[in-house]
Amino acid sequence: MQAEPEVAVLRYGHRPGRDDRMTTHVGLTARALGADRVVFPGNAGQSAETVEDITGRFGGPFAVEMTDALDAFIRDWEGVVVHLTMYGERVQDVEDDVRAAHETDPILVVVGGEKVPFEVYEAADYNVGVTNQPHSEVAGLAVFLDRLFEGRELEREWADADRRVIPKATGKRVVDPDAADGE
């Protein structure tokens, strides 16, 4: 988030068609929950377009990138690499250390697809399990980011949005942010 070292989310692996929706949700979750950037595999163009479209409508800043060199991206990351995996250390045991590191260093959060090679486990500074149960890479990413930012991400503001949802006890209310001052 703004005024803090960067947090980027890298989606490791993508099968076009089958994974489109999960990869899109990884990107949208990264955006909504405080990351600054998502990095998709080069074959995930459709998901990249969707996330960019949402950013255009609901605001940023948030960057979407694609690369065919995922391993090099991880290896060359100048900062801390966190790989989310159900085989990793318990998030509640390592989150304080990761948060302390984030005070000075950018964080790359690697979110696996179906097959993550052993090299990724070795390249990571932290392999972290949001539970050691099989569930969802999207759920794991969400809980990890909420804990990393300790809820600050829920207060962030959005620039250059075409529309803004006003929280409401019942029903839906969407306004033009430029006109919202008048409420």
Added chain:
Amino acid sequence: MQAEPEVAVLRYGHRPGRDDRMTTHVGLTARALGADRVVFPGNAGQSAETVEDITGRFGGPFAVEMTDALDAFIRDWEGVVVHLTMYGERVQDVEDDVRAAHETDPILVVVGGEKVPFEVYEAADYNVGVTNQPHSEVAGLAVFLDRLFEGRELEREWADADRRVIPKATGKRVVDPDAADGE
């Protein structure tokens, strides 16, 4: 979770084929993050099988149900109904109230699919937004449950599991729980 009023998660709406993976992830996330039960629409049999299979292998207790009467299920719920929606009140503003209610009352968490009718907004005691941004129903559910249980769900134990993942800084370790005492 055990020794607390029940938390059930209801998936509202499902399109077979297109939604299979998301619905499965809703169910697995509910299980992994402390809910006692998931309720799927009657046409989500494939997702129900997957969640039951995981429960059989990784343990429970966790119940999977299906119903064709989602609206009646919500209407007849004896407890508090929380509907997760990006149009709702901010989770950080209402979570204390929901947690207080959960000290005595069962909670039904309704997770929308594509189209949620206005009746669901009206039937809910709380419409809650995990951010007012579009992202992922799985991510919203994960953050909501982690906040509802304040992290207690990460400490829960699993009964009748065939296998158990041992947290590890690098690599993977899976054991037979019945033999794990010897470590």
